[in-house]
Each structure stands twice: as C-alpha cells, then as structure tokens.
Amino acid sequence: MYNLIKLELRKTRIRPYVWASAIIALCMLGMLYTFSAVSYMGSEADAAEFSSYYNIMVLTNALIMFAFSILAAVMFTAFVIKDYSGKNAIMLFSYPVKRKSTLFAKVILVTTFTTISLLATTFAICSVWGLTESIFPLVDDSISILLVANVIRDALCMAVISVGIGLVSVWIGFRKKSVQTTIIAAVIISIAPANFIVLGTSYPIASVGLAVISAVAGVLALFDLSNAVNKMEI
C-alpha cells in the first residue's frame, strides 16, 4: 500500500494542492480578523455572536470545513474521477495490482493530505491570531486550556467531516465520471453541516455528532465505490 501511495505521488502533482491549502489558510486568517474586528468595533447587538474566542472559532471552523471539503472533492476528481475515466482507466487496469488496492491508496493519500493541511491551517491561523490577540486584543475574552482543547477537538471533527463530504461527493460524481458533478455535490453537501456547526455554538457535541455521521457516510460511499471500481468495464 505504501508503494502504491508513493506511485500516486510520483504521477500526480501535489504542489497545486499545497498552494491551495496555503491560500485557504490566508483567507481563513482574514476571516478570523474580520470577525474579531466586528467584536471590537460593533455595537452590543452586533458583537453578541462574536463576543468570545470560541464563537469566532466555530464560525471560522465552519468556513474551514467548507473550503477543505471542496479541496478534498477537487483532489478526488484528480485522483479518482480522471484516473478511472476513458483511456486513463485502460492504463490503470493494465497493471498487475488489485483494483481495490489502487483505489484505497488514492483515498488514503487524499484523506491524509486533507487532514494534515486542515489541521496545519487551523494551527497556523490560531497561532498567528492568538499571538496578535495577546498583544492587542480585539475580542474581550481570554485564552484558556479548555478553549485550546475545544479548538483541537473541533479541528479534528472538521477534518473528518471534510473527508467524509469529499468521499460522498466523489461517490456521486463517479456515476457519470463527472468532475463538475463531484465539485457541485461537495458544495451542496457542505452547506448543511456548515450551517449546523454555526448554529450549534451552544452545543459543542454537534461537531462530534456530525463527524460521526460524515465518517459513516464516507465509509459507506468508499465501500460502494470500491465495488464499482472492481466491476468496472472499459
């Protein structure tokens, strides 16, 4: 499996996705400061939603999840949809490798990349933001161990949700081997969890519940996808 993952990295350029993750991180950092500015400059009514670090992080996490769900779907189109379409599939299936093994290698690669880049993004923007907040606080709140633990928990949940959405989207797009269908599916599917996350600021368990649902959905999608790949005729 490790060798198959290395081969995937050799044949598909990963650098564009690294750049995409960096751009997402910068945009999310911008959103963090935007929300913090609302808290700093807004009236009592305006600032209510942005009055605590945790609330701001929940809002930002929803956007991070949305962005990385799309990124996961885009990566799945490159590694799965395109590779199992037309003449690419002829080439792939001419190798003495079990079809399911090749698919799992691709999924592991995308899952790992999405998870690491989402966690790295969250860590990076929280570090920068936390540093500036400690010097010139925009939000009337304090950083605590509990807050850090909650942010880590939510980041892990967002990673699972993003990967789950990516898998379900590629499962939908694989029916017609369509890149557009995969990405549009990811956009549409991400909207509901994003809103749910934002509305659940008083219920932290919402993120965990969503992560469990996404994980189950993702595994089921992967199972069906691997059966479809195994039976594929070209």
Place this chain on the structure above:
Amino acid sequence: MNSNILVQAKDLVKTFHGREVISHCDMCVKKGTIYGFLGENGAGKTTVLKMLMGLLTPTSGKIEIGGGDLRESYPSILKKIGSIIETPIFYEHLTATENLALHLSYMQLPKRNIEESLQLVGLHQAGQQPVSEFSLGMKQRLGIARSIVHCPTLLLLDEPINGLDPMGIRQMRELFLTLVKEKNMTIIISSHILSEIEQMADTIGVITNGRIKKEVTISEVKAKTPTGLEDYFFNLMKAGEQYV
C-alpha cells in the same frame, strides 16, 4: 491445452445492453508467432483484445493464457502481457524515461531495459523530454516502448502503427519480427494496413460482426490468393466462410 498454444479463447460471447457484440468467438494463437487480427471497423477487434487483457469480462466463454484461466490468474498475469489498446496516454508532465520507470514500478519489476526500449523504438534521444512535447508519432512509439519494457510473453497491439511515418512503420515491423525471433514473444496485432500484416504475421484471424470468420496461416492465404492478403480479405468479406 496444447503446450504450443499461448492464447486460447473458446466460445467467447460479449453482450452490451442486450446486444451481442461478440458472438461465439474462438481464437487460437501459437507461442512465438505473430497473429494478425483483421476486421472492418466495429467488427469487434478491440472488444476481443480488451477481453484478452481482462478489461472486459466475457458474458460467457473462456480465455486461457499460458495454460491458465485468465480469470483465475488475474491480475498477476498482467505482468506477462504488454499492450497498446486504443491510443496510448501518458503522464504528460513526466519525461519518457519517467513514464517507463513508473510503468515498471507498477509492474513491480526492477527499472531495467528503459534505455534499450527507447533505443528500439527510436526515442533514445528524447528520453528526458516531457511527454507533453511529443508528437503523435512519438507518443505511439513510446506506447510501444512501454508495452515491451517489462519483457512480456504476450503483446496485444491494437493498431500500433497509427500515426507513424513510413520509416517508423518499417522500424516497428522489424522490431516486432525481432521480438518474436529473439525473445520468443507472441504478438496479436490488429491493423488496417494489410500490407504490413502480410509481411509480419504467421497467422491471420478475420473477425466480422463479432465472430472470427477464419483463422488461416499466411502461407494458406498466399496459396489461395497469390495476389496477396488484401485481395484475400476482400474476397473473404464478399464470399464468407465458403472462401476456403
């Protein structure tokens, strides 16, 4: 199965959406020979080749390669098969050498014969060029290089000389004859260029409407139709199986 026979297909049937595209097709290819696979457009040549590669599963019938059932030995048998099915494609951002190295890695074989394979197809000076800069003919040659780099026992070539210039066509003909003579490869080659098939093939199989109408040796073709394979083929298409 006769030990002299490498590929045997028995009573192959393939249906797509209820339509029978391959109809009770039998094929027999001897080891160390070139089998010219001829037929009109849409006759089923590519479909049969795909079934021999395991890319399509026969609706019924059996395929044996090297004495073993293809389905039972799949996918490990693919190490012994090299192929060009439809136009070959590559990873365009990689060089020719890198594409072949990747191919060998997927075949779980050491990185050997890359330079030799590129030399054989006349691409030894283009090995470090990205494939995105290759012409159609160069890509076709690289496809041939990829099909032979892992020293397969069986080559399945679906119109491999498409897009080649006359010099390239001659080079590939000589290459295929050399591979059979010196490396004891077995080649199944489909092409519409009958003059080339006539110069290479030991046996001809003609497929029409999904069924192999005739399998004859090239000497039988020449005995029946001294004017050559082209006339034999056209006469067979007109007269049917009665043209013996």
